[in-house]
Amino acid sequence: MEPLAVRAEIKPSRGRLTRDAIVQAAINIIDAEDISGFSTRKLGKSLGVEAMALYHHFKNREEILAAVAEEITAEIIGIEVDYQDKSWQDQIKISARNALNVMRSHKGALSLMLEHGKISAPWMIWHERQLAILLKAGLPPKEAIAAFRAISGYIFGFTGFEMRFRPIMEKKDFVNLMIEEFKQSDYNSLKSTTEYFRRDWDDQFEAGLDLLIAGIAAQIESFNKV
Amino acid sequence: MEPLAVRAEIKPSRGRLTRDAIVQAAINIIDAEDISGFSTRKLGKSLGVEAMALYHHFKNREEILAAVAEEITAEIIGIEVDYQDKSWQDQIKISARNALNVMRSHKGALSLMLEHGKISAPWMIWHERQLAILLKAGLPPKEAIAAFRAISGYIFGFTGFEMRFRPIMEKKDFVNLMIEEFKQSDYNSLKSTTEYFRRDWDDQFEAGLDLLIAGIAAQIESFNKV
DNA sequence: ACCTGAACACCGTTCAAGT
DNA sequence: ACCTGAACACCGTTCAAGT
Numbered sequence: 418m419e420p421l422a423v424r425a426e427i428k429p430s431r432g433r434l435t436r437d438a439i440v441q442a443a444i445n446i447i448d449a450e451d452i453s454g455f456s457t458r459k460l461g462k463s464l465g466v467e468a469m470a471l472y473h474h475f476k477n478r479e480e481i482l483a484a485v486a487e488e489i490t491a492e493i494i495g496i497e498v499d500y501q502d503k504s505w506q507d508q509i510k511i512s513a514r515n516a517l518n519v520m521r522s523h524k525g526a527l528s529l530m531l532e533h534g535k536i537s538a539p540w541m542i543w544h545e546r547q548l549a550i551l552l553k554a555g556l557p558p559k560e561a562i563a564a565f566r567a568i569s570g571y572i573f574g575f576t577g578f579e580m581r582f583r584p585i586m587e588k589k590d591f592v593n594l595m596i597e598e599f600k601q602s603d604y605n606s607l608k609s610t611t612e613y614f615r616r617d618w619d620d621q622f623e624a625g626l627d628l629l630i631a632g633i634a635a636q637i638e639s640f641n642k643v
Numbered sequence: 644m645e646p647l648a649v650r651a652e653i654k655p656s657r658g659r660l661t662r663d664a665i666v667q668a669a670i671n672i673i674d675a676e677d678i679s680g681f682s683t684r685k686l687g688k689s690l691g692v693e694a695m696a697l698y699h700h701f702k703n704r705e706e707i708l709a710a711v712a713e714e715i716t717a718e719i720i721g722i723e724v725d726y727q728d729k730s731w732q733d734q735i736k737i738s739a740r741n742a743l744n745v746m747r748s749h750k751g752a753l754s755l756m757l758e759h760g761k762i763s764a765p766w767m768i769w770h771e772r773q774l775a776i777l778l779k780a781g782l783p784p785k786e787a788i789a790a791f792r793a794i795s796g797y798i799f800g801f802t803g804f805e806m807r808f809r810p811i812m813e814k815k816d817f818v819n820l821m822i823e824e825f826k827q828s829d830y831n832s833l834k835s836t837t838e839y840f841r842r843d844w845d846d847q848f849e850a851g852l853d854l855l856i857a858g859i860a861a862q863i864e865s866f867n868k869v
Numbered sequence: 870a871c872c873t874g875a876a877c878a879c880c881g882t883t884c885a886a887g888t
Numbered sequence: 889a890c891c892t893g894a895a896c897a898c899c900g901t902t903c904a905a906g907t
Contacts, residue, residue, distance in 0.1 A: 434871080452758070456899060469901080470872050478900065528758050531803045532678070536811060541824075541833060548832035558836045560850070566801055567851030574800025575792055577757045585762060598767075606774035607767060610784045617785075624786070625793030631861050632854035660890080682880060695882080696891050704881065 434466060436474050440484045444523065447485065452525045457481070482533040489526045491539040493519045494546065505554035506630050512546065513572050513626055520576045527577045543569075555637040564633050571629055575622055586615040660692060662700050666710045670749070673711065678751045683707070708759040715752045717765040719745045720772065731780035732856050738772065739798050739852055746802045753803045769795075781863040790859050797855055801848055812841040 442463050446455050457478050461468035475481045493516045500508050520526045534540065547568065551561040585591065595611045668689050672681050683704050687694035701707045719742045726734050746752045760766065773794065777787040811817065821837045 457901085458899070467873055468899095469874085472901075473871055527803075528754050531757075531807050532754050534807060536808065541830060545830045545833045548836055552832055552835075559839055561832075562836055562839050563847045563850035564854060566804070566847055567797060567854050570800030570802075570804060570851065571793060571797045571855075572800065573803065574796030574798065576796075577753075577799065577803070578792070578796060581757050581760060582762065604767065604771045606778055606787075607771045609778075610774055610788055613785055613788050621789050621792055624789035625796065628790060628793050628858035628862065629797075629855055630858070632856070632858035635857050635861065636854065683882085684880070693892055694880095695893085698882075699890055 434464065434470060434474060436484065438464065439471060439474055439481065440488050443481055443485050444488065447525050447529070448523055452528060455482075479533065482529060483535050483537075486526075486530045486534040487537040487539060489519065489523055490530065490534070490537060490543065492523075494539050494542050505550050506634070508550045509547075509568060509630060510623070510626060513568065513622075516572050517576055517622060520573075520580065524580055527573055527580065530573075551633070554633075555640060556633070557640070560636060560640075564636075567629055567633075568626075571625060575625060579618055579622075583615075583618060591615060660690065660696060660700060662710065664690065665697060665700055665707065666714050669707055669711050670714065673751050673755070674749055678754060681708075705759065708755060709761050709763075712752075712756045712760040713763040713765060715745065715749055716756065716760070716763060716769065718749075720765050720768050731776050732860070734776045735773075735794060735856060736849070736852060739794065739848075742798050743802055743848060746799075746806065750806055753799055753806065756799075777859070780859075781866060782859070783866070786862060786866075790862075793855055793859075794852075797851060801851060805844055805848075809841075809844060817841060 439460070443455065443460055446459060446463060456468075457471055458468040460481070461471055464470075471481065475484070494512075496515050496519070500511055503511070523529075544565070547565050548561055551564050552558070556564055592611055592615065595607070599608050599611075665686070669681065669686055672685060672689060682694075683697055684694040686707070687697055690696075697707065701710070720738075722741050722745070726737055729737070749755075770791070773791050774787055777790050778784070782790055818837055818841065821833070825834050825837075
């Protein structure tokens with residue numbers, strides 16, 4: 418009979434690794450160090466395991482990153498509360514803001530989704546919910562898809578730019594650098610707006626969304642008239 | 644005196660490498676093999692040079708990729724023709740379509756810009772031109788920036804999704820797979836629209852842009868009324 | 870079934886050395 | 889000034905072996 422101590426040491430390391438634990442550890446690394454700081458070897462180490470152990474749960478690195486993208490998509494749709502009593506405009510706004518907030522908490526989320534995202538269950542739920550809102554609001558299928566793509570494109574595009582450029586624009590010397598840059602140029606439109614670029618990201622996000630919603634509302638109205 | 648043949652062999656390899664040549668070679672690799680297939684060693688080999696020679700022209704891999712992102716941004720704004728006689732709506736549409744076309748010809752462009760893009764000269768020209776159109780159309784600075792961000796966000800977000808999901812959706816068995824997937828679900832909105840998803844990308848891009856333009860036009864009108 | 874160790878082919882980057 | 893060769897610390901992944 419073997420000493421219990423040894424069994425006790427080995428037992429908890431048996432089957433300890435799960436897909437969920439791996440995905441969570443991967444998200445932690447990517448949040449802290451960006452995608453460029455992610456490696457299967459680091460991931461293994463953070464789980465107290467050799468990197469090769471991961472291959473028992475995932476086919477390869479690509480599949481791990483696809484699972485991370487799916488998990489973040491699940492986070493985006495998961496925090497959506499019941500809002501059936503709200504107008505379609507408010508429903509669009511609430512889910513858009515949720516998406517923005519989740520992406521803000523995972524800086525590399527968008528690149529991850531664009532490079533490794535699959536058509537996953539949460540991704541389909543996102544489609545389903547947005548389409549349901551737009552169809553119920555009165556858009557025919559074809560127009561609903563165009564509106565859906567416009568909204569999703571805007572949300573993720575805006576977020577992508579914010580993630581990349583906001584830190585640069587919010588640096589103390591950004592405006593001075595730009596003014597210096599513009600001195601010998603004729604970038605008059607940029608000159609007159611530079612100061613606004615670094616402020617009010619939340620308001621700007623909402624304002625852009627309102628433009629889109631106004632366009633959609635006008636289209637719904639035109640359909641109702643016929 | 645040394646034999647000329649040797650000098651002739653060595654001479655053309657002296658100063659052969661330029662930043663432009665490196666960037667072009669990098670674009671070729673990324674277009675053909677995606678970002679994941681890019682390495683400084685491959686890049687060197689494609690130029691007939693050791694990878695370490697690149698370090699004389701660029702500080703590191705990151706700087707090469709930033710230069711690639713800048714070059715593609717230059718392509719996006721470079722093909723914009725003179726359109727001063729068009730309406731602001733058409734000017735927005737033409738430049739949006741140009742951006743879409745360039746991104747279509749460089750599959751990995753968006754990820755590249757979001758991960759390695761800097762506030763470069765062509766990037767500023769893009770801002771300047773779009774803002775000039777919107778300011779001239781009648782928007783105050785703050786609203787012009789919101790509209791600019793909405794348009795740019797939409798263009799790049801839509802394009803990002805198209806690059807990632809269009810190839811998947813256009814596969815022959817996509818609709819069947821989705822129908823199979825939906826059989827035991829209540830994704831009713833998706834069910835009724837699945838077929839539309841794979842078609843008419845150009846029309847959908849235009850339709851989404853029209854929604855945004857309609858919203859902006861309404862806002863301009865409201866400013867004119869005051 | 871689940872994990873390790875050794876190995877392979879590949880990375881980015883440095884540094885001293887060559888011309 | 890521009891490029892190479894050797895070296896270093898890292899990759900992703902495979903495979904046979906351990907429990």
